[in-house]
Amino acid sequence: MEFTPQVTVHQGSSGGGGLEITAKKTEFVALYSSLLNTFKPLAIPFTVRTLDGNNHNYTIKLQDSQHYCQVKGDEAKSLSGVGISLDGTLLPSGSGSVGFPVLNKKESKHNMRVEFPLIEVVGNEKSCYGTLILIAEIDS
Numbered sequence: 001m002e003f004t005p006q007v008t009v010h011q012g013s014s015g016g017g018g019l020e021i022t023a024k025k026t027e028f029v030a031l032y033s034s035l036l037n038t039f040k041p042l043a044i045p046f047t048v049r050t051l052d053g054n055n056h057n058y059t060i061k062l063q064d065s066q067h068y069c070q071v072k073g074d075e076a077k078s079l080s081g082v083g084i085s086l087d088g089t090l091l092p093s094g095s096g097s098v099g100f101p102v103l104n105k106k107e108s109k110h111n112m113r114v115e116f117p118l119i120e121v122v123g124n125e126k127s128c129y130g131t132l133i134l135i136a137e138i139d140s
Helices: none
Strands: 019-020 030-033 040-051 056-073 083-086 100-105 109-115 126-138
Touching: 019 126, 030 109, 040 056, 040 126, 056 083, 100 109, 109 126
Parallel strands: none
Antiparallel strands: 019 040, 040 109, 056 100, 056 126, 083 109
C-alpha cells in the first residue's frame, strides 16, 4: 500500500508585503508497515520567508486536514486520527486554531510531520490519500 500526498505551494499576490512558503519536494511517499498496520510517519520540510526581507512575527496554521481511504469498488471513507505536528508541536486544524507562532524572523525552516492511525490491509486493493492546507500570516 502506498500513500502519495502532493504538496503544492500557492502564493498570494499581496503586493510588497507577505510571506512565501517553499518546499524543495512536491511529492512524498509514505511507506506502509505491515508490522505496525499503518503508514510510517511522513516528514515534510519547508521554509517560510518574508517577501519584503524584513523580520516579522507571523503565525503558521493548519487550515484544513482531510484524509480518505478507498477499497477498490467502494466509496472513499474518511480517515480519522491523522496527527499533524509542526516542529514537534501538535497542530490542530480549522479556522479557530491558534496556530504556531514564529517571532521576529525573515526566514525560518520547519518540519511538518504526519502520523497515521491503524490502517488494516484488506483483500482488495486499497488506496489512501489526503489534503493538508497550511497557511502563514503576518501578525497584525
